Amino acid sequence: MATLHLVRDDMRDVTVGDRRVLFHVPTSGLFELDRVGGALIDLFAELGEVSEEDVRRRFDGVADPAEVIDSLRELITLRVVESGPAVKRTKPPVTISEFPLSTVVLNVNTGCNLSCTYCYKEDLTTPAKGERMEFDTAARSVDLLLQEAKGRDSVNVVFFGGEPLTNLPLIRQVVAYAEQRGREAGIRTDFSLTTNGVLLTEEIVDWLDAHRFGITISMDGPKPLHDRNRRTVGGKGSYDVVAAKARMLLSRYRSRPVGARVTLTAGVTDVVAIHDHLKSDLGFFEVGFSPVTSGAMSAFNLTGDELATVFDNMKTLGLAYVEAAKRGVNTGFSNMHQLMTDLTEGTTKSLPCGAGLGMLAVDKEGDLHLCHRFTGSSQPTYGNVDHGIAKDSLGSFLEGMANRTGTDCETCWIRKLCAGGCYHESYARYADPAHPTYHYCNLMRDWIDFGIRAYAEIMVANPQFIERHVAPRRGMK
Template sequence: MVHQYRNNGYNIVLDVNSGAIHVVDDVTYDVIELFEDNSAKEIIEKLVDRYPQTEIEEAIQEVNELKDNEELFTEDTYKERIIDFKKRQTVVKALCLHIAHDCNLACRYCFAEEGEYHGRRALMSYETGKQALDFLIANSGSRRNLEVDFFGGEPLMNWDVVKQLVAYGREQEKLHDKHFRFTLTTNGVLLNDEIMEFANKEMDNVVLSIDGRKEVHDRMRPFRKGAGSYDLIVPKFQKFAESRHQDKYYVRGTYTHFNTDFSKDVLHLADLGFKQISVEPVVAQPTDEYALKESDLPVLFDEYDRLAAEMVKRNKAGNGFNFFHFMIDLEGGPCVYKRLSGCGSGTEYLAVTPWGDLYPCHQFVGNEDFLMGNVWDGIKATDIQDEFKCCNVYAKEKCRNCFARFYCSGGCAANSYNFHGTITDAYDLGCELQKKRIECAIMIKAAEADMADDAQ
């Protein structure tokens, strides 16, 4: 399977099954487009009015060589590997600890209902959190590196318990030959020097929630009485990012139907000095006034193209930044099983409520149909776990023949369920945006390769 597209002056050809990417001239691009369904003679006849015959013949020879080297038109050798996914042994390697089902903001698009998750306001006790860490250690097998994200609601509303659990985790590392990678997601309202100092010592990554321009942020992320939160958090976030040497954090925003010109929000955050940025599309029901619509897609595609081109320009000028959805590894990357099955929700990754219940991920919390067990008794609903084990790109009809399947791994199971009632479908609007982001990310890599060649 081959995917071809043009972006920012580059002719890009992706061989989906091998992962090989080629930046080619116009004649080779057009030859590849005709290659599978036409003989060499037919290709020449169709292109000879546009290119000299010798160039067409050279391109055909080059394409044949790439095919022989399994860099173009390669066969899918992964289908058979996925059959026994249900039988594979999995270990739990990451927990999303809902340290607080409460929040001091009233974000309009919040899937957690101001932190309540379709339930009640609650703060996780130290005893419950401690048991969650014990559960993780006990179910992690021989895996040494474990991840724990302090999540909410707003986790800083339960900061003392966060600190206690980090201290407990550090004690357990020595006893069990484990290493905890702690992360924190915060809206920044309660952020202060003491919290920054502790986080810089103990948190491997920190996510700072901000949507971009002041008017955009304040519209969607106000306090409960209606006042905006932008002016309060921006100087804190700038200080925090600098204190982390512009590394191991990212500012994360959400764009909606109200700001389809979201590239301006990304660039606004870059101009504020942030080097690690993520601004992601809202996921909302069509009845929500801020929901993205199919009619928004052409505008959003243009925005991604505009952003990618500006990033190339800034990289060349020496003032670049990272955009989370354009970060792509074309050489190493995750193993094939990870690329086929995705984030590991429901198997390797679980969410824990303040009272210790286990769910496949934070977006399923509160849906009793996906209650898997608790941190004291372990996973009881093994049928749910088996269902998530089988959630992969070949179990999803929409993914099987999609060029993006080895990059997006089939997309988000929660989004699939919320829009289609099953975890083995795909959220269509999200798929279209993901495919566009992948195309832009590959183009940026092509531009980086050009810059490297120019520097030699």
Template sequence: MIHRYKNNGYNIVLDVNSGSVHVVDELVYDIIGLLDQGKQENEIQEELKNTYKEDDIRTACKEIQELKDAGMLFTEDIYRNAIEHFKERETVVKALCLHIAHDCNLACRYCFAEEGEYHGRRAMMSYEVGKQALDFLIANSGNRKNLEVDFFGGEPLMNWDVVKKLVEYGREQEKLHNKNFRFTLTTNGVLLNDEIMEFANKEMANVVLSIDGRKEVHDFMRPFRKGAGSYDLVVPKFQKFAESRGEKSYYARGTFTRHNLDFAEDVLHLADLGFDQISVEPVVADEKEEYALQWEDVPKICEEYDKLAKEMIKRKKEGRGFNFFHFMIDLTGGPCVYKRLSGCGSGTEYLAVTPWGDLYPCHQFVGEEKFLMGNVWDGVKRTDICKEFKDCNVYAKEKCQNCFAKFYCSGGCAANSYNFHGAINDVYELGCELQRKRVECAIMLKAAEAAEAEEN
């Protein structure tokens, strides 16, 4: 499968199955397009004879054939035949999303967690439940050494003492069981203080700082319950926190909605505030919501991604570069085959834990009782749910078959598929369209990076 496109002056050809990327001239771009239509060399000569010289066409066809022979163009899909073996693979639990607090001190308009309640009741996870969750993870992680625990909410800082105790317990268990815990934290910043920052910088491998961008955007979408905005309170704290992280990871993470389709301005605003690790993602919501993205918004959103990518090239040359999560792509290594085929591992390797210890496939399924898999004391009882998620991959989704981005998005989010179609083996089409655009921009940025390196 071949995907050709033009972006920012580059003619780019992606060989989907091998992952090879080629930046080519107009002649090669046109020939590859005709080859993809099934044309033979003599037909290509006839079709292009009025545009290019015959010798140039012949030389280009020879070079293209050499790429084909080298397994870098028009390659076969070697993964499809392995899919049955892939579905039967052994899996262990390697990550938990601990819902440390089903409560929040903000009332974000787009929150899928309903201000932290998740279709249920407000609650705080006790130390005993959290401790049992870590014991469950250790017991079900097999020989895997590296484990991840995400402190999530609601707002985790509303239950900070339990977070600290669980980190301490986890560090004790590492030595006893030859494990290594990678703890992460997501926060809205309202309760951040120096003590929390110091602890997080010591113990949290990554922190996610929830901020939507410009003051007017952030305050409209992320207000306190009485309506006041939270921007002025959290921004200084987040700036201090990000700066104090040193070499440790963090993300300033936002959401854009129909109210700020010019979201590139929000990304750049965050960069101007000093954040160099940024993720601003499209809202996923029922189309009836006034802030939900609509199909008619897609051209504008794609235009913004192009605008952002070009500005990132410019800023990098000026020494003001930053990373944008959705444009980060590894063309030389990247995730393993399993990740490329099945994504995040929800329902199999990654589970969410409620404050009272119930297990769900991921945080977005919490509260959907049909996806209740078990609990941290008795383990996973609904192995049928686990199998359903294990069988969920790019080849199980009809709409993924002819999509050039399938090995980058791994078939997309199962929760989005379920929320829009009632089944995890479908896709959220609008999200797919935006994903394809992001992949195109990400590859273009790599092309620009390579061109600059060659120039230098």
């Protein structure tokens, strides 16, 4: 047997109670290590290069030789153990020639009836001054989506702003048009909306329900926290109105679960109390948290210590998720649930998200942006709804992202779950969407390590939870 070595960059050895779990980086797969498998990993970690004599010396009289050989073959099959001296791997370059568009985000109005202090939108203004998308632009966006989505069973049209409900007449027109065009193409058209909730009425809620919208309400927690930043144009807190509208919505909405999205800013770190209020007091199905670390106004960005506190508190909330999962209960902590989904599905990424690939955002002029966060920014656009996607320039950008070299991402063990981080986060912090989000790498590694341990615990205690609550999630309509 030639000498063998451990491919350290392609694995993570995690201890969960009295179990050891191997996280296989290339596939995001999890494999439980038995006694022999764990001992082999220890041998490689200790010696670096391992010979046949090293294996014999370690296991003679300790383990069945056939069992040792089988375990070693499994590690070789996974390619976490390879022959010869350790050398830097070169991966084949990723080439992108197809753009499987499944989602368009329509920026229907740059105007908003709130004036949230931390808003990242560079083109934001009041509703009266907002730049509204015209129906022809929206219709061509739908046509482009359906054209590029041939072969798909469904597509999604997302309405965004500003506050999208300030242009409700357009949304109604687009829904009627998209449903008709989808029927003609044999493709189901789904709709999503993120709203501050202020303009919701019973009639609007019932109409959204009839068309099975996926709805997310932006709320920041109990009244003191919500009113701190989410204010009206006149400077008043919006909690009382939004909470009342949320309760009305949740009491009548039946077609799909409704979630809340929380923006965490400087001084706001108690995710446990915020989650408890939004989930238990108001009744949202799930609650997700978005920490602000790269906003244009640095006063609202979480400091390094605050961000660490946020992640510590998220782990506290995650432990509650695990204990509930053991009883078959989903607590509705969406950050944790998404991590469980990624581990269940074996998510592996060459790109951090679907921006520019499965999703494009459309502005008032019909220009195509990587995602909704870039509308109104100085970043390049990639075609328009009249002439289609500029596939050469978009492909060049995405290939550049997928084939980045000279970064810490190349050897990072969470690279297939992170892939460098959010483009807009990098753009806002470093003025470069290609720059890895180094400012929270360690926290993300710790969070995913925590998630692996949590997943392993759930699978041992109650695997039915994964089958019933996590695996079906992406198909939930």
